[in-house]
Amino acid sequence: MRDRILLCLAHMSGKEQDFIKEAFDQNWVVPLGPNVNGFEKDLEDFVNEVKVEGKNQKDDVAYLDKKVVALSAGTAAVHLALIACGVGAGDEVLVQSFTFCASSHPITYLGATPVFVDSERESWNMDPDLLEEAIKDRIAKTGRPPKAIIPVALYGMPYRIDRIMEIADRYGIPVIEDAAEGLGSRYRGRVLGTFGKYGVLSFNGNKMITTSGGGALICDNADDKNTIMWYATQARESYPYYQHEAIGYNYRMSNICAGIGRGQMTIIDDHIAHHKHVQELYCKLLKDVEGITMHTNPGGDFDSNFWLCTATLDPELRIKGQENAYKTIITGAVGGAAGVIHAASTATTDCQPNDNVEALRVFLDKANIEARPLWKPMHRQPVYKNAPAYVNGVSEEFFKVGICLPAGPWVTDDDVRYIVDSIKEAIV
Numbered sequence: 001m002r003d004r005i006l007l008c009l010a011h012m013s014g015k016e017q018d019f020i021k022e023a024f025d026q027n028w029v030v031p032l033g034p035n036v037n038g039f040e041k042d043l044e045d046f047v048n049e050v051k052v053e054g055k056n057q058k059d060d061v062a063y064l065d066k067k068v069v070a071l072s073a074g075t076a077a078v079h080l081a082l083i084a085c086g087v088g089a090g091d092e093v094l095v096q097s098f099t100f101c102a103s104s105h106p107i108t109y110l111g112a113t114p115v116f117v118d119s120e121r122e123s124w125n126m127d128p129d130l131l132e133e134a135i136k137d138r139i140a141k142t143g144r145p146p147k148a149i150i151p152v153a154l155y156g157m158p159y160r161i162d163r164i165m166e167i168a169d170r171y172g173i174p175v176i177e178d179a180a181e182g183l184g185s186r187y188r189g190r191v192l193g194t195f196g197k198y199g200v201l202s203f204n205g206n207k208m209i210t211t212s213g214g215g216a217l218i219c220d221n222a223d224d225k226n227t228i229m230w231y232a233t234q235a236r237e238s239y240p241y242y243q244h245e246a247i248g249y250n251y252r253m254s255n256i257c258a259g260i261g262r263g264q265m266t267i268i269d270d271h272i273a274h275h276k277h278v279q280e281l282y283c284k285l286l287k288d289v290e291g292i293t294m295h296t297n298p299g300g301d302f303d304s305n306f307w308l309c310t311a312t313l314d315p316e317l318r319i320k321g322q323e324n325a326y327k328t329i330i331t332g333a334v335g336g337a338a339g340v341i342h343a344a345s346t347a348t349t350d351c352q353p354n355d356n357v358e359a360l361r362v363f364l365d366k367a368n369i370e371a372r373p374l375w376k377p378m379h380r381q382p383v384y385k386n387a388p389a390y391v392n393g394v395s396e397e398f399f400k401v402g403i404c405l406p407a408g409p410w411v412t413d414d415d416v417r418y419i420v421d422s423i424k425e426a427i428v
Contacts, residue, residue, distance in 0.1 A: 005419065007370040008308060010210035011409035013267040019259030032233075033255030035262055036070050040216070042265040043068040043201070047218055051189035066194050066218050067225035070253035070261070071232055074180040074202030074215030078150070079106035080231050080251060081176045081198035081217055084224065085148045087112050092146040092388075094134055096126045096159075096178070097377045098395035099152040103178045104378050115146060116379040116389040122298035124398060125159035126151040132167050134390040149175045153182025153192050154375070155404070156208075156275075156307035157295070161187050161195045168196075176200065180215070183208040184272040186303040193218045203257075206408070208271050208305055209264035211257040271409050272305050278407045278416055279306040285420040291317035292423065295402075309407040310374065312398065318428035319359035326358055351380040354400050361403065363426040369419055374402035 019035055028034060048064040071077050087093055089111030095104050097116035104114040117134050120127035131149065139145050149168050151159040161177070168175045175196030179185065182192040183201055193199020199218035203211040219225040230236075235248025253261075283294045291314040297304055313319075329347045352358075353373045364371045376399055379389035405419060 002368050002418070005369045005406050005411060005415050006408060007372060007404060007406050008206045008408035009410055010205060010207060010264065011267070011271065013263045015266055016260045016263030019262045020256055023255045023259050028255040031072075031250070031252035031254045033258070035255045035258035036253055039211075039253070039258040039261040039265070040068045040070050042262060043070070043216055043218075046184075046265065046268065047191045047194055047199075049191070051186065053189065064190075064194055066199075066220065067222055068201075069217045069219065069225055069228045069232060070258055071215045071217060071251045072253055073213055073251075074178075074200055074204065075102040075106060076232070076249070076251040077180075077198075077200040077202075077215045077217040078102060078176065078178065079109060080228050080249070081200065082106055082110055082112070082148060083231060084227055085174045085176065085197065087147045092138055092142065093148045093150060094131065094138075094146045094173075095150040095378070096152040096154075097379045097389060097391070098124060098154055098375060098398070099178065099378060100180075100375050101378065101381070102180065103150055103152050104384070112147070114378070114384065114387050116377075116384070116387060116391070118377075118379075118389075118391040119154075119394045119398075120160070121394055123157050123159060123302065124154050124295065124395070125157060126164060127392065127394070128160055128163035128167060130390050130392060131164065134388075135167070135171050135173070137390070138388070145171050145173055147173070149173050149196075150178050151175070152178040153180075153185055155295075155310050156182045156185045156305040157297075158182065158185050158187040158192055158302045158304060161192070162301075165195055174198075177218075181207070181307045182305060183307075184268065184305040185307075188301050189303075197224075203261060203264075208275070208307055209261065209268050211253065211261040211264070214253050214257050214261065216253075274409050275306045275309075275407050278411055279304075279309050281413060281416045282309050282311070282405060282420070285417065286311070286423070289420075289424060289427075290314075291427070306407060308404045310402055310404050312401045313354070313356050313360065313403065315354055315356070315401060317356050319356045319426050320363060320428055322355050322359040322428075324359070325355035325362070326352070351376065351396065351399070353402070357401060357403055360423065360426055364419070364422055367418075367422045369422060370406060372404045374399050374404065 179193035180202035232251040237243040
């Protein structure tokens with residue numbers, strides 16, 4: 001039987017063990033240490049390189065001076081960025097609706113209110129026109145602007161950060177870029193996460209590189225980095241005993257995990273190149289398959305890492321087994337979970353992918369191919385049913401017709417051909 005083809009799983013370089021062994025040999029088995037410092041430096045070198053006019057030659061680059069703090073999770077990075085932007089109880093934060101919950105949940109941790117903004121059609125990310133409409137309306141309704149704006153690099157695709165920054169600067173609102181899925185993606189040659197006041201990265205096991213878990217926050221300058229590190233290490237004051245004058249968090253990355261990250265940084269360019277290659281192969285092999293459309297870069301300014309390769313299905317496309325879609329409640333692993341932890345009460349909701357999308361997911365699952373629906377828009381999540389939302393229907397439209405296909409470093413050309421052949425077999 002063919003081995004299971006996973007949606008996305010980071011690949012080890014072989015050098016990770018050397019860094020981990022060094023940490024044990026030096027007895028640095030704590031949430032700080034040489035590997036943490038080295039990993040932050042590696043990340044800074046990577047994110048600060050700007051490819052001039054989209055060229056790849058080393059001579060055609062410019063350099064930024066951003067700083068990076070390694071943390072325990074991408075969610076922790078969002079949380080600390082919000083705190084550093086002054087977000088607290090009663091505040092509002094504008095956040096992309098088409099995203100994973102980690103973009104919005106930290107807002108609620110702070111007692112603030114997420115205000116969801118829908119997507120534009122080409123990138124699937126935050127619609128700048130709708131963003132400005134939301135800002136104006138929130139000022140009219142509350143008498144003050146939102147405290148922050150969080151665009152998201154959905155599946156690695158860049159957002160229209162030039163327009164978002166222009167709008168944000170005009171209203172004096174800081175931007176926190178959620179580039180958790182977009183490590184290595186660029187807009188006009190510049191790495192995502194380096195445009196706003198803060199940029200969020202994730203190193204979960206399924207990201208472009210991994211530290212098993214973990215994340216990082218890109219900061220504007222050394223002072224901002226120091227503030228974030230202070231919050232991430234329990235906000236301890238400089239006394240010979242533990243003195244706390246603010247609430248801090250235990251969010252620093254461990255020296256062991258950072259050792260994995262240092263090894264991963266030696267192959268990050270290979271990972272990005274592989275994801276782009278897999279995307280190109282999907283596009284080539286699915287080009288003439290009627291009813292299946294790959295999501296691609298909207299234009300030359302966009303340079304996605306294609307963390308996940310996504311496609312849309314024509315609503316009229318028929319898939320084998322479609323008549324049985326959503327007939328049973330999920331009991332196995334799906335959506336990244338090891339299994340069902342909290343059982344659903346019904347097999348359906350009032351906002352879900354079309355039957356043919358679910359039928360294709362099930363068909364591929366039986367062929368040992370992991371596929372998933374797109375993220376369900378946050379403004380349609382029951383937990384956020386009372387949150388303000390500025391919608392145009394785009395995210396709900398793509399949620400109904402979209403599917404994620406395997407794209408990780410373990411996915412070979414033969415795997416892609418097998419996946420495409422399975423999709424063709426599934427079509428009635």
